[in-house]
Amino acid sequence: MAEESREKHLPVGKLDTGSDLPASVVRIKSEDLFRQMREVEIEHHGRIYRLRLTQLNKLILTA
Secondary structure, eight states: OOOOOOOOOTTOOOOOOOOOOOTTTTOOOOOHHTOSSSEEEEETTTTEEEEEEESSEEEEEOO
């Protein structure tokens, strides 16, 4: 039997966290997060963090 694809198309506003993740965990694809950029800034409790994508496609988070 062919293995079913886990990728689903859901209506806007609906989240699919996958059966192996708790309901409170949201998964975001890095392609969606970076949107053609190599770095994003994340504000957390008044501090700015930088999430960078390296040339080797690794993620680095710095304060």
